[in-house]
Amino acid sequence: MRIVVIGGGPVGQVLARRLAYHEVTLFDRPVTKPAMTLALAETTVKQLEALNIPLETGSVLQTVHVSERGVPGSMRLEASRLGLDAFGRVMCSLDLERAFQKSPSVQIDPRSVISVRARSQTRGPSVRLEDETEVTADLVCLCDGGRSPLVESLGMMPQYREFGRSAVLMRVEVSQPRMHCAFERFTRSGPLALLPLGGPRYGLVWSLPPDQAIRGVEDPETFLALAQAALGDLLGQLSAVTLPVVIPLVERWLETPYRPGIAVFGNGAQTIHPVAGQGLNLALRGVSRVVEALEGASLNDLDRRVQMGCRAWRRDRGQTRAASSLLEQVFAWHHPFRQLVSGATLSLLDHHQLAQRWIAEAGMGRYA
Numbered sequence: 001m002r003i004v005v006i007g008g009g010p011v012g013q014v015l016a017r018r019l020a021y022h023e024v025t026l027f028d029r030p031v032t033k034p035a036m037t038l039a040l041a042e043t044t045v046k047q048l049e050a051l052n053i054p055l056e057t058g059s060v061l062q063t064v065h066v067s068e069r070g071v072p073g074s075m076r077l078e079a080s081r082l083g084l085d086a087f088g089r090v091m092c093s094l095d096l097e098r099a100f101q102k103s104p105s106v107q108i109d110p111r112s113v114i115s116v117r118a119r120s121q122t123r124g125p126s127v128r129l130e131d132e133t134e135v136t137a138d139l140v141c142l143c144d145g146g147r148s149p150l151v152e153s154l155g156m157m158p159q160y161r162e163f164g165r166s167a168v169l170m171r172v173e174v175s176q177p178r179m180h181c182a183f184e185r186f187t188r189s190g191p192l193a194l195l196p197l198g199g200p201r202y203g204l205v206w207s208l209p210p211d212q213a214i215r216g217v218e219d220p221e222t223f224l225a226l227a228q229a230a231l232g233d234l235l236g237q238l239s240a241v242t243l244p245v246v247i248p249l250v251e252r253w254l255e256t257p258y259r260p261g262i263a264v265f266g267n268g269a270q271t272i273h274p275v276a277g278q279g280l281n282l283a284l285r286g287v288s289r290v291v292e293a294l295e296g297a298s299l300n301d302l303d304r305r306v307q308m309g310c311r312a313w314r315r316d317r318g319q320t321r322a323a324s325s326l327l328e329q330v331f332a333w334h335h336p337f338r339q340l341v342s343g344a345t346l347s348l349l350d351h352h353q354l355a356q357r358w359i360a361e362a363g364m365g366r367y368a
């Protein structure tokens, strides 16, 4: 089968490699992306390792500490106590990109795709490139990260929900690191995550109202002081390694991420709130569902198989999107009653191994 993959981000890279037993062409126009700190679930790590992607940088994730500023009670999830080797790995997105380059099993064509046509009764799906070349295929996989108007041009109308939030990303060092441990700290302004990158280095991700986020980028010193105040002495003294950058957050999803001869994956199919660190993990679980459904498919059967794969992924998509939004919304309600309940719940969960196991496995998409 001839398969065209549009987009060579992590999702397009994994998809192209998993379908490499077909004739795959991967188009990826070069763009500069910000360095993001990604929490890769153990299921994602396993999927990447099975493709021989060398994951050498960053830190294995063995502990997750969840707390709320000014509220007693916290939860500490420890992989070893739950019978797991690790929850996954934390890695810089640019290191992940380099890891793909070190294991180049699929050639990348750097031309930009400017339009896509779905399958019609008389012809297969096709793409048109920036130099006006037309490429026909049996299946076109859109992994453009929602970064191009291709989805809309196919008549697919994404649903949007504004969070009224932006993420501020920054690399920091701390004076009292705790190895392999990530911190999720809910603050009045929004959830703040500190993800271990090895040694004293952490990736800081703080979801904030847009005006506060902009102020943070304009005045990095005050931003760091606010982050320090939010974390207290959890990890000692914070110092900046990079300047903060801001990414506006929006929830965006396609109800049916397919058309005849077309399948949409990754951020193009759904962009979710990063609070639970699930966007890429969810997307790669979707890749697995569709790749499994395509095994042994014939040309006549292709569209039905894509639909089967997307349906198998549907519950996971819905649940992960809803859970990620809910987490932010619950902690955004500043009421003493809510704080009492969430503080007590975190304390209870801290001692409840079965519930912890459930949370850890849900984070890996095992119940969807």
Ligand SMILES: Cc1cc2nc3c(=O)[nH]c(=O)nc-3n(C[C@H](O)[C@H](O)[C@H](O)COP(=O)(O)OP(=O)(O)OC[C@H]3O[C@@H](n4cnc5c(N)ncnc54)[C@H](O)[C@@H]3O)c2cc1C
Pocket (backbone or CB within 6 Å): 006, 007, 008, 009, 010, 011, 012, 027, 028, 029, 030, 031, 036, 037, 038, 039, 040, 111, 112, 113, 114, 143, 144, 145, 146, 147, 148, 150, 167, 169, 205, 247, 265, 266, 267, 268, 274, 276, 277, 278, 279, 280, 281, 282, 283
């Ligand atoms: C602040 C923040 C924190 C996050 N943290 C986590 C986390 O901890 N864990 C997690 O799992 N996820 C996380 N995510 C989500 C994760 O970053 C995304 O889900 C993931 O990067 C999406 O990958 P992708 O391949 O779909 O898109 P992208 O990485 O955006 O790649 C799309 C590619 O397509 C190319 N492209 C676009 N249009 C065209 C075209 N017309 N022709 C050719 N090429 C094209 C682009 O150049 C690009 O290379 C986070 C997101 C944010 C914003």
